[in-house]
Amino acid sequence: MSHPEHITSSDHTHYLHHTFFEPKDNDTKATLLIVHGMAEHSGRYADFAQFLADHGIAVATYDQLGHGQTIKTPNELGFFGDEHPxxxxxxxxxxMSDALKARHPNVPHFILGHSMGSFIVRTVLKHHAQEFAGAILMGTSDANPLVKVLIPINKMLAKKAPKKPNTLFAEFINKRLNAKLNTRISTSKFAWLSEDIANIEAYEADPLAGFEFTNNGFMTLFVLMQAGLHKRWATTIAKDFPMLFVSGKxxxxxxxxxxxxxxxxxxxxQKFSNINMRLYPNMRHEPLHEQHHSAVYYDILHWMRTLSS
Structure with missing residues (x-):
């Protein structure tokens, strides 16, 4: 595990906090870049990343703009930037992908996006799928008609008060998601995240998780969702490009x-020929953090190994 030289964000203002997890004895079979989700940070993926490194997969994690240790001050949480967020x-x-490839240039390169990260990855793949051997889309979703309605509202709010936390939207989203649960194992507003109460409690106790997005943050999120969830989002991707969809049932x-x-x-x-899906019973939004997460770890490892051999 290492934190090498500074890696500057494309906004030319922030350094992307990151960690490289390296296999022992330079025995690297493939690489994986992890793109985390909304209101969390890369540190939550350390256990999974180390597991993969122990099995020959070099992993890079990083905190996106507005998240984790990439922020300069606490009031940047949930804010992606004024210019082209x-x-x-x-x-x-x-x-980040190029930085990881530079360390391991001669192996297959994979990418994983969770939740908001899955919408980002789906959008990136439109123009860069050929740079990866496959993509893992975790905690993702299908098209949501609400997004089209919410974008103009959030664009207006983001223009008027970009850095203001939007409590109303944050509460609306949590209530809407919790309402879909068949049972509530927790009274937490984040009950939809996990079947594991310990995971929910850890998330709530984490000062860099569960924060409210700003108006700018929600606007950016919904624009990403619109792009990543469009019914023809994958039109420019090769039909044999491997994709693994991972989700709790x-x-x-x-x-x-x-x-x-x-x-x-x-x-x-649409004639895509290499699409796989893993739906896990008794798991919710965060399969990597559920009590029986080891099954998810090994399934992802097996999928990557199959494509790397």
Missing amino acids: VQSLLKDVII NDPIGDMGQGIRRVVNKLRK
């Missing part, structure tokens, strides 16, 4: 598994 997030993926973001099935079926109807 969507483009900055997308370009930062390529910056009880994830409200993925419409309790049904949204993931719809995405996969659409891609197969």
